[in-house]
Amino acid sequence: MLGKCIDNVRSSVPLVHNITNYVTVNDVANILLACGGSPIMSDEPADVEDITSICGGLNINIGTLNKSSIEGMHKAGRKAQELGHVLLLDPVGAGASALRTDTAVSLMEELRFTAIRGNISEIKTLAMGSGTTKGVDADVADAVTDETLGSAVAFVKELAQKTGSVIAVTGAIDLVADADRCFVIRNGRPEMGRITGTGCQLSGMMTAFLVANPDAGLEAAAAAVCAMGLAGEIAWSRMQEGDGNSTYRNRIIDAIYNMDAKTLDNGAKYEVIQ
Amino acid sequence: MLGKCIDNVRSSVPLVHNITNYVTVNDVANILLACGGSPIMSDEPADVEDITSICGGLNINIGTLNKSSIEGMHKAGRKAQELGHVLLLDPVGAGASALRTDTAVSLMEELRFTAIRGNISEIKTLAMGSGTTKGVDADVADAVTDETLGSAVAFVKELAQKTGSVIAVTGAIDLVADADRCFVIRNGRPEMGRITGTGCQLSGMMTAFLVANPDAGLEAAAAAVCAMGLAGEIAWSRMQEGDGNSTYRNRIIDAIYNMDAKTLDNGAKYEVIQ
Amino acid sequence: MLGKCIDNVRSSVPLVHNITNYVTVNDVANILLACGGSPIMSDEPADVEDITSICGGLNINIGTLNKSSIEGMHKAGRKAQELGHVLLLDPVGAGASALRTDTAVSLMEELRFTAIRGNISEIKTLAMGSGTTKGVDADVADAVTDETLGSAVAFVKELAQKTGSVIAVTGAIDLVADADRCFVIRNGRPEMGRITGTGCQLSGMMTAFLVANPDAGLEAAAAAVCAMGLAGEIAWSRMQEGDGNSTYRNRIIDAIYNMDAKTLDNGAKYEVIQ
Numbered sequence: 001m002l003g004k005c006i007d008n009v010r011s012s013v014p015l016v017h018n019i020t021n022y023v024t025v026n027d028v029a030n031i032l033l034a035c036g037g038s039p040i041m042s043d044e045p046a047d048v049e050d051i052t053s054i055c056g057g058l059n060i061n062i063g064t065l066n067k068s069s070i071e072g073m074h075k076a077g078r079k080a081q082e083l084g085h086v087l088l089l090d091p092v093g094a095g096a097s098a099l100r101t102d103t104a105v106s107l108m109e110e111l112r113f114t115a116i117r118g119n120i121s122e123i124k125t126l127a128m129g130s131g132t133t134k135g136v137d138a139d140v141a142d143a144v145t146d147e148t149l150g151s152a153v154a155f156v157k158e159l160a161q162k163t164g165s166v167i168a169v170t171g172a173i174d175l176v177a178d179a180d181r182c183f184v185i186r187n188g189r190p191e192m193g194r195i196t197g198t199g200c201q202l203s204g205m206m207t208a209f210l211v212a213n214p215d216a217g218l219e220a221a222a223a224a225v226c227a228m229g230l231a232g233e234i235a236w237s238r239m240q241e242g243d244g245n246s247t248y249r250n251r252i253i254d255a256i257y258n259m260d261a262k263t264l265d266n267g268a269k270y271e272v273i274q
Numbered sequence: 275m276l277g278k279c280i281d282n283v284r285s286s287v288p289l290v291h292n293i294t295n296y297v298t299v300n301d302v303a304n305i306l307l308a309c310g311g312s313p314i315m316s317d318e319p320a321d322v323e324d325i326t327s328i329c330g331g332l333n334i335n336i337g338t339l340n341k342s343s344i345e346g347m348h349k350a351g352r353k354a355q356e357l358g359h360v361l362l363l364d365p366v367g368a369g370a371s372a373l374r375t376d377t378a379v380s381l382m383e384e385l386r387f388t389a390i391r392g393n394i395s396e397i398k399t400l401a402m403g404s405g406t407t408k409g410v411d412a413d414v415a416d417a418v419t420d421e422t423l424g425s426a427v428a429f430v431k432e433l434a435q436k437t438g439s440v441i442a443v444t445g446a447i448d449l450v451a452d453a454d455r456c457f458v459i460r461n462g463r464p465e466m467g468r469i470t471g472t473g474c475q476l477s478g479m480m481t482a483f484l485v486a487n488p489d490a491g492l493e494a495a496a497a498a499v500c501a502m503g504l505a506g507e508i509a510w511s512r513m514q515e516g517d518g519n520s521t522y523r524n525r526i527i528d529a530i531y532n533m534d535a536k537t538l539d540n541g542a543k544y545e546v547i548q
Numbered sequence: 549m550l551g552k553c554i555d556n557v558r559s560s561v562p563l564v565h566n567i568t569n570y571v572t573v574n575d576v577a578n579i580l581l582a583c584g585g586s587p588i589m590s591d592e593p594a595d596v597e598d599i600t601s602i603c604g605g606l607n608i609n610i611g612t613l614n615k616s617s618i619e620g621m622h623k624a625g626r627k628a629q630e631l632g633h634v635l636l637l638d639p640v641g642a643g644a645s646a647l648r649t650d651t652a653v654s655l656m657e658e659l660r661f662t663a664i665r666g667n668i669s670e671i672k673t674l675a676m677g678s679g680t681t682k683g684v685d686a687d688v689a690d691a692v693t694d695e696t697l698g699s700a701v702a703f704v705k706e707l708a709q710k711t712g713s714v715i716a717v718t719g720a721i722d723l724v725a726d727a728d729r730c731f732v733i734r735n736g737r738p739e740m741g742r743i744t745g746t747g748c749q750l751s752g753m754m755t756a757f758l759v760a761n762p763d764a765g766l767e768a769a770a771a772a773v774c775a776m777g778l779a780g781e782i783a784w785s786r787m788q789e790g791d792g793n794s795t796y797r798n799r800i801i802d803a804i805y806n807m808d809a810k811t812l813d814n815g816a817k818y819e820v821i822q
Contacts, residue, residue, distance in 0.1 A: 022296040022570040023577050023589050027520075029297050029470035034519050039470065040367070041297050044340040050371030066592040066616060068340060093588070097598030194805070196577035196587065238516055242786055244805025245582050246575075246798040250520040257468070257518025296570040301794075303571050303744035308793050313744065314641070315571050318614040324645030342614060512790055524794040531742070531792025 002268050003261025005213050005223035010036035014211035017055040017080070018204055019043045019073050021063025021092065024197025027253065028059075028204040034257035035227070037208030043069040048076035056211035057086035057114075059204050062103050063093065070103055077111045086114045086210040089165075090203035094118065095125035105129045108163065114210050115221050117168040117203050120144055120152070127159050144173045153182045153273055166221045168206065170199060174229065176222040183222040185270040187229025189236050194245045198252070202228045205256070226268035231255035233267070276542050277535025279487050279497035284310035288485035291329040291354070292478055293317045293347050295337025295366065298471025301527065302333075302478040308531035309501070311482030317343040322350035330485035331360035331388075333478050336377050337367065344377055351385045360388045360484040363439075364477035368392065369399035379403045382437065388484050389495050391442040391477050394418055394426070401433050418447045427456045427547055440495045442480065444473060448503065450496040457496040459544040461503025463510050468519045472526070476502045479530070500542035505529035507541070550816050551809025553761050553771035558584035562759035565603040565628070566752055567591045567621050569611025569640065572745025575801065576607075576752040582805035583775070585756030591617040596624035604759035605634035605662075607752050610651050611641065618651055625659045634662045634758040637713075638751035642666065643673035653677045656711065662758050663769050665716040665751050668692055668700070675707050692721045701730045701821055714769045716754065718747060722777065724770040731770040733818040735777025737784050742793045746800070750776045753804070774816035779803035781815070 015038045020028055025041060032039040042051040045068060052058050058080040060073050080087055089111075091104035104126055108116075116126065120142060140155045141148040152175060160167045161179035169175045174185035192198045206224035213220035235251035289312045294302055299315060306313040316325040319342060326332050332354040334347050354361055363385075365378035378400055382390075390400065394416060414429045415422040426449060434441045435453035443449045448459040466472045480498035487494035509525035563586045568576055573589060580587040590599040593616060600606050606628040608621050628635055637659075639652035652674055656664075664674065668690060688703045689696040700723060708715045709727035717723045722733040740746045754772035761768035783799035 021589070023573050023587075025297050026300060026470060026574060030520055030523065033468045033470060039297075040370070041295070041338055042367075042371070043338065044373065046341070047339065047371050047373040050373065051367070054370060064589055064591065065595065067594065093590075093599070096588070096602060097590070097595050099592065099595040099598065194581045196574060196581060234516075242782075242799075242802060242806060244802030246578055246801035246805070249578065250524065250798065251516075253520035254516060254518030257520070258516060299571050300574060300744065304794055304797065307742045307744060313571075314644070315569070315612050316641075316645070317612065318647065320615070321613065321645050321647040324647065325641070328644060508790075524798065525790075527794035528790060528792030531794070532790060 002219060002223035002226055003265035005209050005220045006035065006227060006259060006264055007261045008212040009208050012212045013038055014057060014208045015040060015055040016057045016059055016204060016207045016211065017042065017052045017076065018059045019069060019076060020059060020061035020200060023063060024200040027197050027201050027249065031201040031253050031256055032204050032208055034253050035205050035208055039204065043072040045071045045075050048072045049079045052076045052080045053083060055085065057088065057207040059088045059207040060107065061090040061092055061200055061203055062100055063200065065100065065103055073107060074110060077107060081111055086207060087111055088203055088207045088210065089113045089116045090200060091118045091122045091126055094122040101125055101129050113165045114217060115166040115168060115206060117170065117206060119171055120169050123167065123169050144169060144171050144175060149184065157182055166217050168221055168225060170202065170225065174225045176218065176225055178218045180274065181218060182273045183270050184273055185222065185225050185229065187226050187233060187269050189232045191236060191248060192232045195249045198228065222270065223264065226270060227256060227259060227264055230264060230267040231259065276493060276497035276500055277539035279483050279494045280309065280501060280533060280538055281535045282486040283482050286486045287312055288331060288482045289314060289329040290331045290333055290478060290481045290485065291316065291326045291350065292333045293343060293350060294333060294335035294474060297337060298474040301471050301475050301523065305475040305527050305530055306478050306482055308527050309479050309482055313478065317346040319345045319349050322346045323353045326350045326354045327357060329359065331362065331481040333362045333481040334381065335364040335366055335474055335477055336374055337474065339374065339377055347381060348384060351381060355385055360481055361385055362477055362481045362484065363387045363390045364474060365392045365396045365400055368396040375399055375403050387439045388491060389440040389442060389480060391444065391480060394443050394445055397441065397443050418443060418445050418449060423458065431456055440491050442495050442499060444476065444499065448499045450492065450499055452492045454548065455492060456547045457544050458547055459496065459499050459503065461500050461507060461543050463506045465510060465522060466506045469523045472502065496544065497538065500544060501530060501533060501538055504538060504541040505533065550767060550771035550774055551813035553757050553768045554583065554775060554807060554812055555809045556760040557756050560760045561586055562605060562756045563588060563603040564605045564607055564752060564755045564759065565590065565600045565624065566607045567617060567624060568607060568609035568748060571611060572748040575745050575749050575797065579749040579801050579804055580752050580756055582801050583753050583756055587752065591620040593619045593623050596620045597627040600624045600628045601631060603633065605636065605755040607636045607755040608655065609638040609640055609748055609751055610648055611748065613648065613651055621655060622658065625655060629659055634755060635659055636751055636755045636758065637661045637664045638748060639666045639670045639674055642670040649673055649677050661713045662765060663714040663716060663754060665718065665754060667719055668717050671715065671717050692717060692719050692723060697732065705730055714765050716769050716773060718750065718773065722773045724766065724773055726766045728822065729766060730821045731818050732821060733770065733773050733777065735774050735781060735817050737780045739784060739796060740780045743797045746776065770818065771812065774818060775804060775807060775812055778812060778815040779807065
């Protein structure tokens with residue numbers, strides 16, 4: 001079923017507007033091309049409305065935000081929302097600085113995101129910080145493990161209900177939830193954390209999956225998470241002696257490039273909790 | 275003959291100032307080093323005049339332009355022109371937003387570029403949008419194919435005459451023209467379009483070729499286009515099972531690193547139309 | 549002895565705040581992860597104080613400085629100094645433009661850097677330009693060779709004394725000195741100069757080494773220099789026919805990823821001059 005989601009990306013070639021950090025932007029562009037999408041980057045406030053208008057989705061990543069790009073995020077977000085586009089928020093570093101937390105919360109107050117993807121710490125920060133999500137119980141552990149799974153699932157489902165967004169929390173165990181259902185995903189490898197930007201790449205790719213699968217947002221987001229984790233597994237199996245994180249980065253993008261629906265369906269490891 | 279152009283780059287190590295987008299900038303720097311040039315990046319208006327003064331050429335790429343970098347492009351461009359340096363324009367996204375179109379046209383009105391490199395859509399936008407090129411017949415098809423070749427060649431030659439620039443339109447068939455002659459180039463592979471920034475890389479490399487071959491601008495630009503396409507062919511021949519666009523990116527730059535004059539002369543596939 | 553320094557990075561996972569250029573930032577992040585550190589990037593003045601506060605060290609690289617990031621460098625630097633953090637300066641392009649020279653000198657006047665790393669030309673520019681280092685004899689040759697070694701060592705030791713910083717001059721022969729001792733290091737390969745950003749990567753990694761070895765700054769800086777050069781040697785030994793600078797870049801980061809204390813101790817080639 002999830003395999004169909006990547007087929008839809010490859011057949012529709014969704015154009016994704018990315019306002020993203022300059023650290024990992026090249027990898028975001030290449031993984032979007034690898035999965036069958038098409039990337040365009042623009043953060044200048046005077047440019048973003050035109051650019052987002054020709055796209056199907058907008059990926060906002062606050063990783064190296066600045067005053068100008070924050071204005072660009074809001075302008076692009078309003079235009080994309082007006083046009084009914086997919087909107088995704090990657091709140092990189094929310095909780096690590098006031099500016100990042102405030103920017104993420106402010107974007108959530110103004111815009112209704114199709115999906116929000118981050119680690120548990122970032123997502124908890126949003127749950128506590130956002131007026132629109134007031135009352136969400138963020139008193140969950142700082143890592144999603146088998147021991148904390150029940151409370152974590154309840155937390156993401158509640159946040160999904162309050163925000164109207166698909167919530168994706170990635171880590172050793174990934175959770176992708178809407179108000180009703182939660183995918184608990186066990187793809188991936190710990191060594192992916194030794195590469196910069198696997199999260200940013202996933203957010204870009206998830207945006208393309210959401211654009212290409214407009215009637216199945218939860219499945220599309222879960223498919224992107226499974227695809228990324230599975231690519232990490234496939235890439236690791238191709239590592240040779242002396243290879244390290246830089247080669248691993250290349251092999252993960254390569255694995256997305258070569259991934260077909262059948263590979264994704266066979267390799268995805270998940271259960272769905274109602 | 276084209277092989278001599280890359281020899282001249284390797285023997286003179288031209289220093290190229292790049293005002294370019296943050297998506298593909300690392301690959302632009304590495305391909306400049308691969309071909310025998312030397313890159314320096316600077317977009318701050320208060321910095322660009324000093325930097326461009328120590329270089330031989332200026333590569334302006336509007337891919338992630340912002341208000342400050344646009345000012346930097348104009349300041350650097352004026353200084354480079356005053357010093358008689360090579361100037362190249364890569365109008366990324368011209369036609370996709372008003373800001374990009376206006377910036378490219380404004381730069382063309384102020385500066386005389388040695389070369390302009392883009393895809394057919396971008397170049398048509400410039401032909402229609404620029405006052406200096408008014409009257410150019412941009413009514414050509416949106417892809418250069420064997421069927422549309424005649425009108426496309428006439429178009430680029432006319433634009434070259436009006437602008438005084440070498441015009442390079444890259445795609446499945448590449449055209450590189452001045453007012454009198456047009457190189458029709460058939461190197462490259464379609465999979466290069468699945469890598470971000472092969473166009474940006476070519477623009478950087480073309481600037482180095484133009485600096486190193488001051489008396490043969492058309493040949494230098496054509497040599498850079500052939501070298502890039504040939505690198506794509508060589509790199510593809512080295513791809514192994516499981517490799518994808520990220521590895522392909524590395525292998526293309528590697529192929530430039532290892533390319534000598536003989537390889538380029540033997541592998542270049544072109545005809546010259548008067 | 550130097551091997552212990554990399555062990556300390558791996559066991560303590562120092563968080564390093566980087567204000568660095570957008571050309572090589574991805575490689576800086578990946579090499580920090582490769583050596584056992586953890587990178588975070590932020591240059592917005594309104595963001596940098598919070599970010600640097602949660603880190604152990606600050607790496608300031610002026611490679612693509614702009615007005616906003618210069619303000620960010622000063623604000624982050626003051627906060628990091630107030631908190632007793634490691635501060636490193638990489639004066640990319642000092643001497644090539646007035647803005648870069650002035651920025652580097654101004655930072656040196658305001659802050660006491662734990663270490664300053666650059667090529668001989670950049671370091672000489674700082675020695676001549678900075679009020680705090682007035683009187684340093686910068687009349688040394690423009691390359692450190694066996695012939696010029698004596699005067700070069702005297703120069704870096706004197707600059708180290710005047711600034712209170714560890715001074716690292718990298719080139720064919722690397723010098724790492726405090727006021728009393730100078731490591732003369734002969735690791736590395738000339739082909740590393742054909743990759744963009746090996747210097748930037750070293751600066752990021754050196755910051756992590758300094759944070760993880762608070763009581764042995766000179767050894768930590770020297771260990772980072774030896775590790776980078778040794779990685780260049782190991783990576784070169786893994787190059788295959790057709791490989792070039794892009795693959796070499798990946799293999800160098802990979803070699804850092806796989807480097808253990810014993811490998812570093814066995815491969816480091818240095819002498820210490822009192």
